[in-house]
Amino acid sequence: MIEVEALTKRYGNFTAVRDLSLIVRPGEVLGLVGPNGAGKTSTLRCLAGIIPATSGAIRIAGYDISTDAVAAKRALAFFPDEPRLFEYLSVRQHLNFVARIYGVRNHEEIAQPLLEEFEIAEKADQLPGALSRGMKQKLAIACGLLHAPSVMFFDEPLTGLDPLGIRRMKNSIRKRAREGATIVLSSHLLHLLEEVCSHVLILKKGEKIAHGTLADVAAQFSQGETGVNLEEVFIRATGGSEG
């Protein structure tokens, strides 16, 4: 579960996220949308404990990320938009390294199915330099899933994946949610959010514009129309302008 109360993130005089509160429960997939510069990445990074919040409280799986960071981080996984891999660790060595960091005993038994699920088992002894962008992304995700996190943050999870990879990724996210994981993902691909997310949060200039189930948010901006898709909702909610 993710609990956020009055989260604010400032960079000097610039406020990236303002007074954001939300709760994401196990099994829910929250889609974070907003124009460029809306504060999506800052929000995700604060939730994952990568950057400190200026004010507010964040609890991950019941642990306060600022006072009990280690316990909170043991429960979460963060998947950045650009896979950050160690150039001189092979695919298998990445999983070995992460297993030691998280203390995942018998990690081979978990790693092999993950490698096969993401179709990188054949590349297990290759360095990241020999992998395509999509494969690197898959490896980063496999590393994040190794310790079976109960809370997951995805920043643009489909970037660089081929059509089959996109389908598998969507299935993977849905599967983890069904298994009880709490998931937040940020993406500009609104059709992805429609397919995968149970809830949506629209941000603009760091502020919450709308939050709720897809149906609730659609209803809020449909102005009585039926069959309004998320793209239309997004344009109406953000006024069709940047930031």
Next chain:
Amino acid sequence: MLNALLYLRLTSSKNWVRSRVRRLRQPKYALGAIVAFAYFYFFFFRNLGRTPGTRSLPPDASPLMDAAAAGVTLPTDWLPLSTAIGAVMLLVFTLFSWLVPARRAALGFSEAEIAFLFPAPIKRRGLIHFKLVSSQFRSLFGAAIMMLFSHRWTFLGGNALTHAIGWWFIFSGLSLHFRGANFTLTRLTDLGFGAWKRRVLILAGVISIIAITLAQLPEAERMPAAADAFDARPFSQWLLTLSNSAPMSWLLWPFKTVIGPFLAGDTRSFLLTLGPALAVIVAHYLWVVRSAVAFEDSAIEHAEKRAARMAAWEAGGTRGSVAGAKARRGPFALASFGRPEFAFLWKNLLSTWPYFTVRIGLGGAVIITASLLWIGAHPTWRGLLPGIAAAAGIFAAYTLIVGPQFARQDLRSDLGHADIIKTYPLAGWQIILGELLTPTAILSGILWLAILTGTLAVHPLVMESEWLTGTLQIVIALGLAALIPLLVVLQLLVPNAAALLFPGWFQTSRIRGGGPEVMGQRMIFFFAQLVTMVLALVPAVALGSLLLFTLHVFIGPIIAVTAATLVMAVVLAAEVGAGIWLLGRRFEHLDLSTELRAS
């Protein structure tokens, strides 16, 4: 078309300078620039306008040139000799350009240049001209820098301008020659002329020229036999004769011509050398333009590899080229449970050379021990021991002080992965400790070998000493060995602290070719490291010395050294522990997005 390309180059250069001037508003760059300019001023520019002092020459020095007024006594034939030596050096340089290359001509285009220029309606010759103009910028810059050095060599004569122009001729000649050779070799490869065949033929050709010249020398001018008293004159005379005799003189002629303006001692001889030097440059230019081959494919491949190298470097990579790197076995079996800090040791050892292993370290220790015991046992070679001991001491000091700048398999290499590392369920101090393990292990291993060398080299020299007994020597060596890892961690804490406390500064100091302000930043970092190290050592050394001198009187040196080592180790360990904890706290609160935004 060339105008557009020239515009691109000039505008890029202008904007590069502008951006650097503009960022001097930020204190970190301003301070770096002040330090760098102060360095340049005091070491180079201060004497730039001055003419060499005139000192009255001794009466028997009449055949010497005015340059001797600077205090350097040169033989009358120094100019032709210098020309010959310089020409031989250039010949060796250019020989490399014919022997080494195994890849096709690529011309070194960047990815952006390829993206914009290759699809543009520009002839291949236009692209070559663009690169030639670009290389002229480098030649001019190199000439200006080298002039700052050579202007101090007053015995050369000439002035700052003639030196700068002289260097320009040398750099331009070399640059054009490298390109021409690259094109010609690519043509030869296309004709089925293999690399090894080419290398053998070129070497055979050069050796034949030298052999024919030697064979043709008259008996009286053959190579002088070694005399008891060292005298370089007969040898230099022989070298001069060799360089002036055909066919060697034909081979060296272009090189002597290019070097002429630089070595010209006065305006008249400078002007006289300009024409022939210019002719050589023009001939090289025509050769390059006419021998041009298709370079587009190899240029793209070269640019991609370079971009990957740069990306790896900026991300903190340390193992050289990423392209072509292969996975290798871990340095040790990493179990999936246990102290997580060792995972960083394991990972970072994989990022460096594979030679840093316990097995190689022990092998080195065995070789050092066997060699020094053998040397110590042979009176003929025993005289080498003081030199070996001194060299080991200097090497150890150098490794301790400068080593942390090179062994960067720590947080400095992982700063690009900070966002991922921050999601690990580890306390900050655990991450810092883990990150410091690899460079500590590497540098400690090297320093232990240096201590072993020094101890074994000193031992036979002081065997007869009453106070420095064999046991005491071993105790001192073991004490030093025990303190080494702590000293190394202490040294490593400083650059890692710099990376954490000033990530913006640190990131910019990693950029290559960043300008004088970045050079100044690096100087500040290094100076700060030295000062911090001295300050951190003061309490440990003070307490250790006090204990050593006190206990030495009452109990004896062995226990005194042991106790002093223990106390120093405790003090250093406390400092290291505090440093790691503080850096860990800093890492936990590090907001890279803010820090790098400010840079």
